[in-house]
Amino acid sequence: MNHISHWIGGAERAGTSGRVGPVFNPATGEQSARVDLASAAEVAEAVAVARAAAGQWRSASLSQRSAVVFKFRELLAQRAGELAAIITAEHGKVLADAAGEVARGLENVEFATGVPHLMKGGFSEQAATGVDVYSIRQPLGVVAGITPFNFPAMVPLWMCATAIATGNAFVLKPSEKDPSAALWLARLWAEAGLPAGVFTVVNGDKEAVDALLAHPDIAAVSFVGSTPIARYIYETGTAHGKRVQALGGAKNHMIVLPDAELDAAADAAISAGYGAAGERCMAISVVVAVGEIADPLVEAIAARLPRIRVGAGTEAGVDMGPLISAEHRDRVAGYIEAGASAGAAVIADGRKADDLPEEGFFLGATLLDNVTPEMTVYTDEIFGPVLSVVRVRTYAEAVALVNDNEYGNGVAIFTRDGGAARRFQFEVDAGMVGVNVPIPVPVAYYSFGGWKASLFGDSHMYGPDGIRFYTRGKVVTSRWPDPGTSAIDLGFPQTR
Numbered sequence: 001m002n003h004i005s006h007w008i009g010g011a012e013r014a015g016t017s018g019r020v021g022p023v024f025n026p027a028t029g030e031q032s033a034r035v036d037l038a039s040a041a042e043v044a045e046a047v048a049v050a051r052a053a054a055g056q057w058r059s060a061s062l063s064q065r066s067a068v069v070f071k072f073r074e075l076l077a078q079r080a081g082e083l084a085a086i087i088t089a090e091h092g093k094v095l096a097d098a099a100g101e102v103a104r105g106l107e108n109v110e111f112a113t114g115v116p117h118l119m120k121g122g123f124s125e126q127a128a129t130g131v132d133v134y135s136i137r138q139p140l141g142v143v144a145g146i147t148p149f150n151f152p153a154m155v156p157l158w159m160c161a162t163a164i165a166t167g168n169a170f171v172l173k174p175s176e177k178d179p180s181a182a183l184w185l186a187r188l189w190a191e192a193g194l195p196a197g198v199f200t201v202v203n204g205d206k207e208a209v210d211a212l213l214a215h216p217d218i219a220a221v222s223f224v225g226s227t228p229i230a231r232y233i234y235e236t237g238t239a240h241g242k243r244v245q246a247l248g249g250a251k252n253h254m255i256v257l258p259d260a261e262l263d264a265a266a267d268a269a270i271s272a273g274y275g276a277a278g279e280r281c282m283a284i285s286v287v288v289a290v291g292e293i294a295d296p297l298v299e300a301i302a303a304r305l306p307r308i309r310v311g312a313g314t315e316a317g318v319d320m321g322p323l324i325s326a327e328h329r330d331r332v333a334g335y336i337e338a339g340a341s342a343g344a345a346v347i348a349d350g351r352k353a354d355d356l357p358e359e360g361f362f363l364g365a366t367l368l369d370n371v372t373p374e375m376t377v378y379t380d381e382i383f384g385p386v387l388s389v390v391r392v393r394t395y396a397e398a399v400a401l402v403n404d405n406e407y408g409n410g411v412a413i414f415t416r417d418g419g420a421a422r423r424f425q426f427e428v429d430a431g432m433v434g435v436n437v438p439i440p441v442p443v444a445y446y447s448f449g450g451w452k453a454s455l456f457g458d459s460h461m462y463g464p465d466g467i468r469f470y471t472r473g474k475v476v477t478s479r480w481p482d483p484g485t486s487a488i489d490l491g492f493p494q495t496r
């Protein structure tokens with residue numbers, strides 16, 4: 001059985017805590033590996049190595065740093081298929097989807113290659129007579145990333161490319177459910193010429209996370225995961241004086257107005273609802289059907305369901321892979337039961353899908369109609385292939401529904417009315433809005449982040465916010481006076 005350890009000081013390092021966790025192949029249900037779970041002492045050792053490396057790395061010139069990121073980009077582009085296969089083996093998503101995850105992560109690396117431009121400061125000549133003022137941005141030191149199982153490569157890439165390019169050392173604590181992608185990235189960084197210690201992987205669970213949150217040499221923490229843990233990370237990290245950005249869970253709505261293009265809306269609902277078996281923070285989990293489009297829309301979505309082929313992510317022609325674990329599959333199945341008992345109309349029941357493979361953590365696509373806001377299938381993030389349809393009469397009711405929801409990650413509107421779409425973009429309380437786009441994940445030169453319980457902190461991830469998050473500003477006021485003009489002046493400095 002595969003044994004997955006840590007990456008410290010530029011090399012693999014076996015764990016010493018004596019604690020390990022199981023890693024499964026979700027398509028077979030079999031354990032494929034065991035992963036070392038770091039103790040607080042191992043985390044401290046990793047941080048010490050990272051701290052020493054950070055001191056050197058921040059002195060590397062911008063062009064040296066960007067050259068390493070360029071090389072990493074080249075290697076990643078060449079070997080994207082290798083990484084996609086690793087993702088599929090431990091996460092279960094289909095290979096094409098895993099390749100899409102790598103492609104989106106690659107965009108963040110490409111953004112970070114522009115670091116010399118992105119870290120430029122400002123300069124004001126002659127702010128006062130003979131005085132110039134300029135601003136610079138400097139790295140924080142050692143920063144940590146704590147990432148979820150559902151994007152084992154993309155989310156670490158959201159963080160590490162920018163953190164490293166800006167001159168920090170980055171310590172990654174990946175999900176213990178699919179940790180191999182992180183180790184693969186570590187080897188790639190080494191091959192790209194990144195000095196040892198600048199990229200570190202400590203595998204682990206709560207113990208390792210808590211050690212990072214309390215460690216005085218960790219200056220900032222980037223977190224992506226579920227809302228209760230995101231809140232905990234934010235509160236604990238900031239209580240320890242750290243800069244924290246903590247992205248949480250979601251319940252993304254797709255509003256379909258009566259004038260929407262029906263087929264396009266139904267296709268989008270299927271793709272965004274069931275892609276990656278619903279295990280995406282930007283998955284659509286609620287379709288809000290406005291007015292008379294509800295019946296034809298539900299019919300159009302239902303008619304497409306039999307086309308979704310469920311199976312191992314490695315098999316050609318498969319659209320939807322398994323869920324991450326047996327427990328999670330059972331939890332999602334429990335929501336289907338709860339929805340049915342609460343009065344939702346079960347149009348398709350994924351538990352009863354007839355093409356489900358016998359082994360592995362599979363569940364078919366479920367469609368629930370006539371879902372109402374007090375049902376748990378509506379209130380809770382299910383994170384599985386369950387799409388709920390809520391019927392409302394008006395646009396105003398649809399927006400009120402979204403704005404009353406606890407979460408505010410992504411949201412989409414489907415309409416042919418530009419005025420309605422513009423009004424929606426103005427009124428809706430969510431961080432990422434799609435207009436006839438069901439999964440509006442921002443491109444790498446914007447930043448990614450939700451509102452409300454989907455993000456704790458004030459900084460979104462990657463893009464311009466990422467550059468700001470991983471650096472701090474310094475303003476220099478400078479004068480090169482003629483010694484002959486020097487005089488004592490106890491007044492407060494003025495610019496005039």
Ligand code: NAD
Pocket residue numbers: 146147148149150151173174175176204205206209210224225226227229230247248249250280281381383409450454
């Ligand atoms: P999770 O919150 O269970 O785990 C995320 C990370 O936190 C993992 O590294 C895990 O080891 C660690 N962790 C778990 N429990 C902990 C605890 N008690 N104390 C300290 N650390 C702990 O999330 P997950 O199940 O891996 O991922 C799915 C969740 O992530 C969903 O809620 C999804 O919406 C969310 N997500 C959000 C975004 C976003 O951008 N907002 C993106 C991807 C995933």
